[in-house]
Amino acid sequence: MSLSVTTSHASLAGPRERNEDFVGMVTPTDPELSTKGLMAAVADGVSGNEGGREASEYTVRGLLADYYATPDTWEISTALERVVSAINSWVLSQGAARREMAGMATTLTALVLRGRMYYTAHVGDSRCYLLRNGTLQRLTQDHVWERPEMRHVLTRAIGLDSRIAIDHGMGEMQVGDLFLLASDGVWAALSEYDITALLSDVARGQQPAQDAAQALCERALAAGSQDNASAIVLRVDQVPQGDLRDLLSQERHLHVPPRLKPGQMIDHYLVEEVIHVSPASLLYRVRDTHGGRQLVLKTITPERADDPQECSAFTHEEWLAKRVVARFFPQVITPQQKSYLYYLTTWHAGSTLQQLLDAGIHFTVPEAIAHGTQLVRAIGALHRRSIIHRDIKPANTHVGDDKQLRVLDMGVAQSGLKAESANATQQAAMAGTPSFLAPEQFEAKAASRQTDLYAAGVTLYYLLTRRYPYGEIEPFQHPRFGTPVPPTRYRPDIPWWLENVLLKAVARDPADRFETAEEFLLALERGASRPLAAPAPTPLVRRDPVSLWRTVAIVSLVLNLLLLYLIAVR
Structure with missing residues (x-):
């Protein structure tokens, strides 16, 4: 689903001989719609000569062209700032170099719609509603x-000063939103009541959205406007799924x-309880004083507030959590007001599997199978959304009082939509808890769907035996993986x-494991009716190639020494 907007524009000279306003829009398709967004701009030239029209037209045309040429990695506000500053310098130079253009200047109000967010850049007295x-x-x-007698005199405009201060704004869009960009020839002649009435007719479908801008300009002139009348109306018909870059832009200005x-x-x-404290994050159980609902509030620790990478990672976690809309995960709640860097999720009474184990709970085989089935279903839901959790373990698996299993903590999760830097690949492979990491991750190979399924297998194995298939692995340890211990030994x-299902799930070689969550789930559901075959013994050459070749080398050395001895005796 992509952004869909209905637009209309109009610019009428009115009683003046020249129209010094200029309006423009760019409505691209993907990929530019996703990376840069849709842009609309209104400019009102300030001059009694040709300079006003030239300033407004050049400003809008230059902005619409140069903005789409800026790097995709730039923030929208940064791109707008750089482009408008360059345009301001050009307008100043033209006014100084050409006598007929002396005093040329213009207002500018620009709007960018990208993802689920809108962004404004503004200088002068044109307006955005x-x-x-x-x-x-x-x-x-x-x-x-x-x-009052100076309200028509601008304190800021493009071409007025060598240093230009641009006002930036942003917010989240909703379906049905109507944006209006208008010059003072429109808003000065019409009251906000009149503007609201006409736009409300558009919102209700009583006025065609395509004719809204023309209708506004004609009403302004009919109401006695003596200026040029220009307007752009945009109606948001469809918004896409939240974009990570927009969320990063939105939350970059929030304090921890x-x-x-x-x-x-x-x-x-209202904070009711501190649920969890770690070096990186804090979790609170809070109560919404407006609705009385209990929620979980997660944020990063104040000690990490000055770390931009930590803040970006936290925002990425929030973005991923919003994408996993399923019963297997706490659901993100969007607050009406948000003054700090945090996010909210639903609260569910219950305990994690690790808390239950620590409390001495003994899981029967049917209970373990039931939890394992739900856990694999949850992992499948993540993988269908191109998300790798990377930290599946009992402490991140919650069983609610409603008997529903939920996977927690997307703090180190990766998405196929998020580009990882080459320098971070090795560190990213090792994210998670050592005893639940797959063998290939200790060789600096990237996390994958199969590493999540391996961790799920270790979780189920641990739930039944309270032990690990290859023994407990300490941080910074580089273990050697042999043959997993059959769980029936414990x-x-x-x-x-x-046992066959578990041994396949935790096999040392990824080729011997389940390829997908659906395959793992099918093996659990079929059970004894269609059992898996017992895993074949792993040949020594695959299980421990170093030891094999060391033994071959020793035997070869002994044989060579024996031959040398026999030759010497002769």
Whole structure:
């Protein structure tokens, strides 16, 4: 699903001989729509000569062309700032070099719609409005003198000063939003009540969206406007799934909250309990004072607040958590007001599998199979969304009082949509808990769907035996993997078919494991009715090639020494 917007534009000279306004739009298709977005701009030239029209036209044309030539890695506000600053320098130089263009300047109001976010860049007294749910909001402030008799005199404009200060704004879009870009020839002649009424007709379908801009300009002139009248109207018909870059832009300006104690408030959420503390993150159980609902609030620790990589990683975690809409995961709740860097998820009473194990709970074979089935289903849901969890373990597997298993903590998860730097590949492979990492990850190979399934196999093995198939692995240890210990050695009541499933899931060689979550799930569901064959013994050349060749070398050396001895005796 991509962004879909209905647009209309109009620019009428009115009673003036020249139209010094200029409007423009670029409505690209993918991939530019996803990387750069849709852009619309209105400019109102300021001059009594040809300079006003030339300034407004060059500014809009230059912005629409040069913005799409900026690097995709630039933030939208950065790209707009750089392009507008360059245009400002050109307009200044033209006004100084050409006598007939002296004093040329222009206002500019630009709007970019990308992903689920809108961005504004503004200088002068043209305006941008947003109509949402019948309420009109002005998104820009006029740069004019405050005195009533000086309200028509600009304090900021393109071409007015060598240093230009641009106002930037941003927010999240909703389906049905109506944006209006208008010159002062429109908004000065029409009250906000009149603008709201006409845009509301568009929102209700009583006025064609394609004719809205023309209707606004004609009404402004009919109401007595003596200026050029220009407008662009954009109606948001469809918004895509949240974009990571937009979320990074949105949350880059948020501060990390201080450590909170029960009884304190953050926005309108009352902290009831500190759930978890780690060097990197904090989890609180909070209550929404508006609705009374209990939620989980997650943020990073204040000590990591100055680390831009940590903040970006946290935002990436939030973005991934929003994408996994399924019963196997806590669901992200979007707050109406957000003053700090955090995100909210649903709260579910219950315990993690690790907490249950620590409490001495003994899991029967049917219980373990039931939990394993839900866990593999959850992993399958992640993989279908191109997400690798990378830290599947009992501590991240929660069983609610409603008997629903949920996978927690997307802190080190990776998405196929997120580019990983080459320098971080080795460190990324080792993310997670050592005893649940697949053997190939200790060789600096990247995490994959099969490493998640391996961790699920170790989790189920541990749930039944409280031991690991290759023994416990300490941090920074580089283990040597041989043959996994059959779980029946620790627990004889495990059926042989389940042992075969577990041994296949935790096989040393990825080629011997389950390829997909669906294959793993099918083996658990079929059980004894269609059991897997017992894994074949791993040949020594694959199990421990170093030891094999060391033995061959020793035998060869002994034989050679023996031959030398026999030759010497003769």
